[in-house]
Amino acid sequence: MYITGTHFNYLQVCKRKLWLFVININMEHTSELVFEGKLVHENSYPQRSEKYEEIELDGIKVDYYDARNNVIHEIKKSNKIDRAHEWQLKYYIYVFERNGIIGTTGILEYPLLRKKSEIILSDIDRETIQEMEDKIKVIAESDICPDLQKSSICLECSYFDFCYSGEEEL
Numbered sequence: 001m002y003i004t005g006t007h008f009n010y011l012q013v014c015k016r017k018l019w020l021f022v023i024n025i026n027m028e029h030t031s032e033l034v035f036e037g038k039l040v041h042e043n044s045y046p047q048r049s050e051k052y053e054e055i056e057l058d059g060i061k062v063d064y065y066d067a068r069n070n071v072i073h074e075i076k077k078s079n080k081i082d083r084a085h086e087w088q089l090k091y092y093i094y095v096f097e098r099n100g101i102i103g104t105t106g107i108l109e110y111p112l113l114r115k116k117s118e119i120i121l122s123d124i125d126r127e128t129i130q131e132m133e134d135k136i137k138v139i140a141e142s143d144i145c146p147d148l149q150k151s152s153i154c155l156e157c158s159y160f161d162f163c164y165s166g167e168e169e170l
Contacts, residue, residue: 002059005088012084015146022140027158072106093121
């Protein structure tokens, strides 16, 4: 199993969501919020596709890579779960390093908010990523769905109906 940036993102957001994603129960195709995020990605920087590359490497897919400046650009609609976005981008940088592309940095971009954040990978982050990879593997190999962890972000999650079927809502 290739571990992807989505795995890292979901580990931060919800272990149940991660587990469902791993076993190929995908609900994103039914989510209007996910669709809006794709529109933001596709329409915010139309000139970038001429300048930068979209790269797939070891199971990850980077929105835009500026090879000249060695910078990964990751575009997000909202910064509500920015910690998950940061770790996703840090993982991308880690995968680049693992493939010999050293000195890569990242920029998290929130075009609707007109906000950018530079992301750098530290030695502590590298150790944390290895621990997170282990956690992802444990969740992925489990035969048991993690317990529901009620959170305010559940209301906007594409898995909401799945998780709250037969449950009391928030």
